[in-house]
Amino acid sequence: MTVTLIxxxxxxxxxxxxxIRQTTNVSPWVxxxxxxxxxxxxxxxxxxxxxxxxxxxxxxxxxxTSLFALFISAYMMRMELADWSPLNDPDILWFNTAFLVVASxxxxxxxxxxxxxxxxxxxxxxxxxxxxxxxxxxxQLEAWRQLSEAGYYLSNNPANAFFYLFTxxxxxxxxxxxxxxxxxxxxFAEAKGKAPEVAIVARSVELCTIYWHFLLVVWxxLFALFIxx
Amino acid sequence: MTQVAHDETAFAPPAEVEEVExxxxxxxxxxxxxxxxxxxxxxxxxxxxxxxxxxxLVLSGIMRLQLGFPDTFSFIDPSSYxxxxxxxxxxxxxxxxxxxxxxGFGNYLIPLMVGAxxxxxxxVNMISYWVYLAAVLVLVASFxxxxxxxxxxxxxxxxxxxxPGTPGSDWGIVLMLISLALFxxxxxxxxxxxxxxxxxxxxRGMSLMRMPxxxxxxxxxxxxxxxxxxxxxxSAIMMILDQTIGTSFFMPAVVSMGEQLDYDGGxxxxxxxxxxxxxxxxxxxxALPAFGIVSDLISVHARKNIFGYRMMVWAIIAIGxxxxxxxxxxxxxxxxxxxxxxxxxxxxxxxxxxxxLKVYNWVLTLWKGNIRLTVPMLFAIGFIxxxxxxxxxxxxxxxxxxxxxxxxxxxxxxxxHMVMAVSPILVVFGAIYHxxxxxxxxxxxxTLGKTHFWITFLGTYAIYYPMHYLGILGVxxxxxxxxxxxxxxxxxxxxxxxxxxxxxxVGVAQLIFIYNLIISYxxxxxxxxxxxxxxxxxxxxxxxxxxxxxxxxxLPVVYRWAYDYGVPGAELDYIPQNQPPRPTSTDSEA
Ligand code: HEM
Ligand SMILES: [Cu+2]
Numbered sequence: 161m162t163v164t165l166i167x168x169x170x171x172x173x174x175x176x177x178x179x180i181r182q183t184t185n186v187s188p189w190v191x192x193x194x195x196x197x198x199x200x201x202x203x204x205x206x207x208x209x210x211x212x213x214x215x216x217x218x219x220x221x222x223x224x225t226s227l228f229a230l231f232i233s234a235y236m237m238r239m240e241l242a243d244w245s246p247l248n249d250p251d252i253l254w255f256n257t258a259f260l261v262v263a264s265x266x267x268x269x270x271x272x273x274x275x276x277x278x279x280x281x282x283x284x285x286x287x288x289x290x291x292x293x294x295x296x297x298x299x300q301l302e303a304w305r306q307l308s309e310a311g312y313y314l315s316n317n318p319a320n321a322f323f324y325l326f327t328x329x330x331x332x333x334x335x336x337x338x339x340x341x342x343x344x345x346x347x348f349a350e351a352k353g354k355a356p357e358v359a360i361v362a363r364s365v366e367l368c369t370i371y372w373h374f375l376l377v378v379w380x381x382l383f384a385l386f387i388x389x
Numbered sequence: 390m391t392q393v394a395h396d397e398t399a400f401a402p403p404a405e406v407e408e409v410e411x412x413x414x415x416x417x418x419x420x421x422x423x424x425x426x427x428x429x430x431x432x433x434x435x436x437x438x439x440x441x442x443x444x445x446l447v448l449s450g451i452m453r454l455q456l457g458f459p460d461t462f463s464f465i466d467p468s469s470y471x472x473x474x475x476x477x478x479x480x481x482x483x484x485x486x487x488x489x490x491x492x493g494f495g496n497y498l499i500p501l502m503v504g505a506x507x508x509x510x511x512x513v514n515m516i517s518y519w520v521y522l523a524a525v526l527v528l529v530a531s532f533x534x535x536x537x538x539x540x541x542x543x544x545x546x547x548x549x550x551x552x553p554g555t556p557g558s559d560w561g562i563v564l565m566l567i568s569l570a571l572f573x574x575x576x577x578x579x580x581x582x583x584x585x586x587x588x589x590x591x592x593r594g595m596s597l598m599r600m601p602x603x604x605x606x607x608x609x610x611x612x613x614x615x616x617x618x619x620x621x622x623x624s625a626i627m628m629i630l631d632q633t634i635g636t637s638f639f640m641p642a643v644v645s646m647g648e649q650l651d652y653d654g655g656x657x658x659x660x661x662x663x664x665x666x667x668x669x670x671x672x673x674x675x676a677l678p679a680f681g682i683v684s685d686l687i688s689v690h691a692r693k694n695i696f697g698y699r700m701m702v703w704a705i706i707a708i709g710x711x712x713x714x715x716x717x718x719x720x721x722x723x724x725x726x727x728x729x730x731x732x733x734x735x736x737x738x739x740x741x742x743x744x745x746l747k748v749y750n751w752v753l754t755l756w757k758g759n760i761r762l763t764v765p766m767l768f769a770i771g772f773i774x775x776x777x778x779x780x781x782x783x784x785x786x787x788x789x790x791x792x793x794x795x796x797x798x799x800x801x802x803x804x805x806h807m808v809m810a811v812s813p814i815l816v817v818f819g820a821i822y823h824x825x826x827x828x829x830x831x832x833x834x835x836t837l838g839k840t841h842f843w844i845t846f847l848g849t850y851a852i853y854y855p856m857h858y859l860g861i862l863g864v865x866x867x868x869x870x871x872x873x874x875x876x877x878x879x880x881x882x883x884x885x886x887x888x889x890x891x892x893x894x895v896g897v898a899q900l901i902f903i904y905n906l907i908i909s910y911x912x913x914x915x916x917x918x919x920x921x922x923x924x925x926x927x928x929x930x931x932x933x934x935x936x937x938x939x940x941x942x943x944l945p946v947v948y949r950w951a952y953d954y955g956v957p958g959a960e961l962d963y964i965p966q967n968q969p970p971r972p973t974s975t976d977s978e979a
Contacts, residue, residue, distance in 0.1 A: 161662055165714070168616060172710045175612060179597075179706050188598040188698050191949035191970045212509045212589040216581050219615065223577055227619035230666070234623060234659060238638060243654030314634050318654065321636040325626070 164226075164233040171222060210363055217367055221374050224333065228378050231329065232385065235322050239389060247319040249386050250306045256299035257383055263292035264376040267369040274365055279357040283348050286365060289372070290341045293334060300327050319389075326382050330375065337371050344368065425511035426937050430518050431496035432828070434488055437518075441525050442485035443899075448477040450896045457889025459870045459882075467869040468556040471540035474867055476528070478543030479565070482671065483572060484525055486813055490678040491576070491614065492521060494820060495583050495607045497828070501927035502604050504592025504945050504967075506938045508582040517582070520575030527568040534560035541565075542867060544664060547639040547657050551632040553646060563632055566625040573618045573625075583611040592926075594947030598702070599966070601925050601951040602695065605702055606681020609709040610674045617670035617713070624663040631655070658723055665716035672809050673712040677705055679816040680747055683769050685951070686819050687751055689923045690766035691758030692962055694952035696750045704743035711740040721792045730789040737787035741780070748777060759955065759962070763921070764838035768819030771846045772812050779808025782857065797867075800860025803853045811849045818845070818902070825906070826920050830933050831913030837905040841898060848895035855884050924965050925951045 238244070266289035273281040304324065312320045344364040351360040421429060452473050455465045465473075496514070500507055508514045531538045540556035541549060549555050550562050557565075587608045591600070600608075627638040631652070639660040640652035688695040695701060717725065717733040751773055760766065782804040786792045795801060818841070825833050863876050871877050919928040931941040945967035953964040 161666065164666070168713055171616065172713065176706055176710050180703075182597045183699065183702055183706075186596065186598045186699075188596075188950040189694070189952070191953070191964075208589060209509075212585050215588055216510065216585045219581050219584050220577075223580075223615050223619060226616045227622060230620050230623045230663065234627065234638070234663060237659050237662070238656060241654055241656055243637075314630070315636050315651075318637055321630065321638065325630065329626075 161233050161237070163236060164229045167225065167229045171225070213363065213367065214370075217370060221371075224374070224378075227329075228381075231322075231326060232381070235326075235385065235389075238318050238322070241318075243318070245317055245319060246389055247307075247312065247317070247323050247386065248310075249323075250303045252299055252303050252306065253383060253386070256296050256303065257379065259292050259296040259299060260376055260379055263289045263296065264372050266292065267365075267372045270365050271369040274358055274362045277358050282358055282361065282365060286341075286348070286361075286368075287345065289368075290338060290345070293338060293341070293372070297331055297334060297338075300331055303327070323386060330379055330382060333375055333378075337368065337375065340364070340371075341368060423515065425507075425515045427496045427500050427508045427511070427514060428828075428935065428937075428939075430514055431493050433518050434492035434496060434521065437522055437525060438485050438489040438493060441480055441528075442489075443903075444529075445477045445480035445485060446896055446899065448473040448480075450893060452477065453889040453892040455869065457886040468537070468540060470869040471542070471867060472538045472556050472561075475540050475542055475545075476532075476538050480528070481810060482543065482675070483569070484528065486675045486809075486817075487576070487614070487671070488521060488572075489817060490675060490813070491583065491607065491611060492518065492579055494603075494678060494682070495579070495611065497824070498603055498927065499583055499586050499607060500590070501827075501930070501935065501939055502601050502925055503587060503590060504595050504926050504940065504947060505586060505590035506940065506944070509585045509590055510582050513578045514582045517575045517579035520571055520578065524568045524571035524575060527564055527571060531557065531561050531564035531568070534564055536560050539565045544668070545628070546664075547628060547631065547655075547660050548641065548643055548652075551628070551640070552643065552650075559632075563629060566629050566632075570622055570625045573622045576614060576618060580611045580615045583607060584615070592944045592947060595926075595966075598699070599947055599950045601681075602684040602698070602701055602705075603678070603681040605705050606677040606679070606684075609705050610677040613670045613677070613709050613712060614674045617667045617674070620663050620667035624660055624667075628660070658720075661720050661723055662716070665719045666713075668719060669716040670712045673708060675809055675813050677709065679772070679813040680705065682820045683772050683816050684747075684751065684754075685925070686765050686769040686816075686823055687754050688952055688954065689823075689921050690763050690769070691755050691760045692954045693754055693758040694950075694954055696753040696756075697746075698950065698952060700746060701750055704747050707743040708740060711736065711743075715740055718787055718792070721789050722796045727789075734787055734789050738784065741784060741787075744780060748773065748780075763822075764833070764835060764842060765819040765823035765921075767839065767842045767846075768815045768822065771842065772815040772819065775807055775815060775846075775849070776812040779804055779806075779812060783808055795860055797865055798860040799856045799864045799866055802866050803856035803860060806849075806853050806856075811853065815846070818842070821906075823921065824927075825909070826916030826933075827927055827930075828934055829910055829913070830916055831909050831911075832916045832920060833905050833909045833913060837901055841901045841905065844898040844901075845895055848891050848898065851891035852888050852895065855888055859884065922961070922963050924949075924953055924963050926966055929965050929967055 266285045270282050270285035270289060273285060304327070307320070307323070314321050314324050344361060347361050347364060351357045354360065420426075424430060424433070451465060452470060454462055455470055496508070499505070534557070536559055537557050539545070539550065539558070539561035541558075541562060545562070545565070551558050555562075587600070587604060591597075624639075627636070630636040631638050631640050635651055637652045637655035639657055640650075640655040641657065642653045643650050684695050684701060715733060715736045717729060718737045721730055721733075755770075782800070786795060786801065786804055822833055822838055825831075859881060862878070862881060864871060864881060871881075916933065918930065918933045921928070926940075926945055926947070927935070929945060930939060946969075947966045948969050949964065949966055951966055953959070953966075955962050956964055
């Protein structure tokens with residue numbers, strides 16, 4: 161549980177720290193207009209909605225962090241028991257990792273091109289990123305196939321079980337991401353030729369980029385865990 | 390005390406926010422079934438939660454019949470008894486209280502109290518309810534599955550949860566776990582909404598420190614739930630795999646009914662850690678909204694500002710943060726290292742400090758208040774008594790040496806019913822009596838309400854007080870019958886019979902409440918917009934019940950906190966949050 165505790169302590173420290181900063185040095189009982197601080201971005205509903213979606217994604221990533229941290233905690237606690245025998249990680253995982261890194265890089269490139277208002281590049285990079293993600297997922301399935309062919313089933317050994325479980329949970333998260341990716345791709349098609357082409361998809365591109373980076377980090381942590389144990 | 394602005398020009402004009410696109414339903418089905426309006430979703434959540442809660446209440450009645458009058462009822466056997474215990478506990482904690490406080494009150498109150506038109510992601514909010522409903526249906530389905538519902542206890546500890554011999558070890562437990570997983574998915578969707586709405590959709594002037602404590606409680610509880618529920622999710626998934634595919638995450642090597650099973654090397658203690666990592670914050674997921682709501686009820690009905698508002702907020706934050714490092718106090722008897730126990734006993738006692746602080750502040754709010762003994766106020770005061778009671782036995786159980794002796798006895802049953810069953814339920818009742826007029830436009834009947842209060846309040850004491858004694862005698866929990874046991878005197882049986890009578894009376898008395906809810910909907914006294922003369926925004930809506938969009942054409946602008954009651958020099962004894970400060974010629978003091 162130490163892993164989870166440290167991570168959660170970190171998250172809690174951020175939340176509590178932020179809240180304390182918001183709540184000290186105010187005198188709630190004083191009545192005044194006190195609306196100045198709201199005037200900045202609250203007059204623009206579009207901006208507000210965009211910020212909300214981003215914060216929503218942030219909250220969701222916090223939940224996902226908690227989920228993966230707990231899985232990892234469970235792994236490390238289970239690992240210490242007598243019957244643990246480490247898994248021989250299939251080599252294909254290295255290639256898969258590379259694909260996922262590439263996907264993330266392309267998302268970043270797409271995101272950067274949004275800033276430069278280059279619609280064609282945004283579209284290309286975005287599509288390439290998704291395709292690499294598909295390749296990653298297919299690679300993961302191949303890893304499963306290799307493992308089960310070599311006789312490592314889910315139920316013979318806890319390390320196997322954790323491997324299947326983690327890759328499945330991570331893959332499902334990516335799969336959810338790909339669903340959004342598909343929807344955004346349709347948006348691209350719609351936006352094509354319209355005036356602020358980039359603006360229509362900018363938000364989705366940004367959200368996808370954040371989400372993919374997060375899942376890349378999660379995968380790197382999981383992969384390191386598989387390799388070192 | 391109150392400083393007021395000096396001249397009218399300083400007042401903020403209403404924000405010129407473009408009309409946000411609201412989803413406008415056209416048909417009956419769009420309006421009441423597939424609704425994206427948080428208020429309707431709130432009512433859907435509440436009705437579902439109360440409905441399934443009544444099932445749990447009936448189950449507890451059946452358990453009490455067996456305990457009070459053993460060998461009398463042929464329809465209760467040991468298996469069905471333990472199944473009832475399990476499902477009763479699970480429904481009450483998760484499907485009733487969590488769903489009602491967050492899905493019900495959260496949905497209804499957050500947008501109204503912070504001055505928003507709706508939740509930030511209404512569509513996700515709607516899905517949240519339907520997934521919750523699916524979770525409830527799966528839970529109910531487990532009763533009818535082959536082998537019946539699970540009898541593992543609400544803690545679902547492996548290995549027994551999935552070993553033959555425990556009722557419902559094939560279908561029951563799997564359906565239970567699926568239902569929990571669904572619940573968590575549904576809750577996460579709702580929870581995203583509650584957090585982001587509080588952060589983003591507050592109206593102008595509604596700074597965090599002007600939010601009513603109700604919102605603070607629900608907000609912090611949601612954060613806890615979002616971070617803690619994944620632990621239950623993880624354990625549910627891993628246990629499903631253990632049960633269906635035969636992995637050994639939690640299952641050690643076991644010989645069951647003379648047969649060596651395939652499991653090997655798993656750790657039941659691992660499950661306990663994961664479960665309680667969720668389980669303890671769960672207590673506060675239920676308690677924090679109750680704390681928040683009770684603070685507001687007390688302030689409104691005592692016509693006095695809440696004592697120590699900032700302290701109350703910080704206490705909520707502190708309790709929330711601390712609640713993640715006390716979980717192993719549920720595992721003192723699992724054979725942990727003594728220093729471990731020492732650590733968790735210490736943190737457990739520390740969390741009592743902010744909690745006690747809140748109690749003092751409630752009492753100090755009442756002090757010299759202009760108390761109106763309305764039904765919500767009665768329930769709020771009842772809550773303080775009950776909560777203190779359960780809290781004190783909690784201090785006993787938080788100490789390892791005491792807990793080792795009392796663990797798994799009726800003392801524990803009495804403790805947790807006091808602190809996390811009866812107390813939050815009293816707040817639920819108080820809150821319903823308080824907000825029903827806003828939800829329906831009509832008052833609940835006062836006499837029926839008072840009758841309901843006194844029977845419930847005194848009745849629960851008649852039920853749970855004696856249980857402490859049973860616990861000290863050593864009567865174990867989750868037992869179908871005690872048989873002839875040396876250390877349990879025969880008088881314990883008479884006590885049990887008495888408890889059962891009280892429990893049945895309390896159970897039946899809830900029909901008064903249900904009757905009141907139904908009858909007042911059409912026959913209740915017209916409530917008007919603000920029957921309690923309260924300051925918070927939900928009472929200032931142009932329509933009662935509030936229409937879709939909540940606040941008519943213009944969102945309110947907030948000028949003050951939620952607790953301006955009995956302000957010296959003010960016209961009325963309360964000043965709504967959206968009333969601008971009066972310009973005065975005298976300097977700052979008013
Ligand atoms: C009139 C109201 C209630 C009565 C008469 C009642 C009665 C009981 C009884 C007889 C048991 C089983 C004790 C045993 O054999 O070990 C029990 C267990 C339990 N109850 Fe209640 N209860 C009531 C309300 C509630 C509420 C509102 C909650 C909400 C938190 C709750 C939560 C629990 C839990 C968590 C358990 C433990 C289940 C287990 O051991 O697995 N109860 N209750
Ligand atoms: Cu606890």
